[in-house]
Amino acid sequence: MMQADQSKMFADSEGDRWFERNQACLERCDLARDLPLRMMELYQIKPESVLEVGASNGCRLAAISERYSARTVAVEPSKAAIRDGEQRFPSVKFVQTTADRIDLDETFDLIIVHFVLHWVDRSRLFRTFAELDRLLSGGGHLIIGDFKPDRPLCVGYHHLPEGQAFTYKQDYAASFLASGLYRQVGMLTANHADQRLMAEVDPNDRIAVWLLQKQLAGVHEVAGFSG
Numbered sequence: 001m002m003q004a005d006q007s008k009m010f011a012d013s014e015g016d017r018w019f020e021r022n023q024a025c026l027e028r029c030d031l032a033r034d035l036p037l038r039m040m041e042l043y044q045i046k047p048e049s050v051l052e053v054g055a056s057n058g059c060r061l062a063a064i065s066e067r068y069s070a071r072t073v074a075v076e077p078s079k080a081a082i083r084d085g086e087q088r089f090p091s092v093k094f095v096q097t098t099a100d101r102i103d104l105d106e107t108f109d110l111i112i113v114h115f116v117l118h119w120v121d122r123s124r125l126f127r128t129f130a131e132l133d134r135l136l137s138g139g140g141h142l143i144i145g146d147f148k149p150d151r152p153l154c155v156g157y158h159h160l161p162e163g164q165a166f167t168y169k170q171d172y173a174a175s176f177l178a179s180g181l182y183r184q185v186g187m188l189t190a191n192h193a194d195q196r197l198m199a200e201v202d203p204n205d206r207i208a209v210w211l212l213q214k215q216l217a218g219v220h221e222v223a224g225f226s227g
């Protein structure tokens with residue numbers, strides 16, 4: 001079976017289906033346990049502008065807007081999630097698209113991409129990284145949350161017939177760190193089932209949230225002249 005482009009699949013239908021399945025859960029979501037928000041508190045990140053990519057209905061961004069008086073923009077492919085968010089969270093601006101092609105020109109102090117990269121179609125992963133980097137200001141912070149197995153894993157997406165879509169579990173922060181343009185400020189590991197912070201977690205159930213900082217200047221040691 002020919003595998004479809006799964007970013008397109010999320011834009012066309014799966015994004016709406018995910019939102020419909022999880023809407024009730026988002027409504028009762030406990031922001032006190034939210035890992036990106038906890039990371040912001042722990043490291044005293046107080047942004048003036050925040051972009052969340054794959055933000056669903058923007059409930060996390062609404063909390064950020066209220067706490068930090070920050071300008072908040074949500075990128076999300078699901079029309080259903082955006083419709084809900086626009087009604088409930090007027091402080092959040094929504095852009096309907098996928099992470100690899102974001103029609104925005106401004107840059108942000110903080111970008112959050114939480115539990116999204118594992119669904120990005122592999123043919124669009126580097127374009128997605130480039131978009132996140134393009135939209136983040138120098139000195140700005142990037143929060144990435146995702147699964148963190150011991151080695152990269154590809155798992156069938158159980159809401160679709162076998163072979164149609166996959167969840168790609170890997171260390172996404174490593175790609176940014178390898179560029180030499182980002183430094184790791186912090187990392188939290190937790191249990192996927194209940195998001196509880198834990199040092200020892202079964203690797204197949206382990207998730208992580210990374211706080212990275214983009215450093216356009218100052219990452220390289222000055223070593224004199226080269227000819």
Ligand SMILES: C[S@@+](CC[C@H](N)C(=O)[O-])C[C@H]1O[C@@H](n2cnc3c(N)ncnc32)[C@H](O)[C@@H]1O
Binds near residue numbers: 016054081
């Ligand atoms: C597991 S949910 C996480 C939602 C939210 N980030 C959170 O932490 O609760 C993944 C979200 O990413 C969206 N998504 C899926 N593929 C995407 C893509 N290629 N670009 C941007 N968002 C995507 C889905 O529609 C969904 O809202």
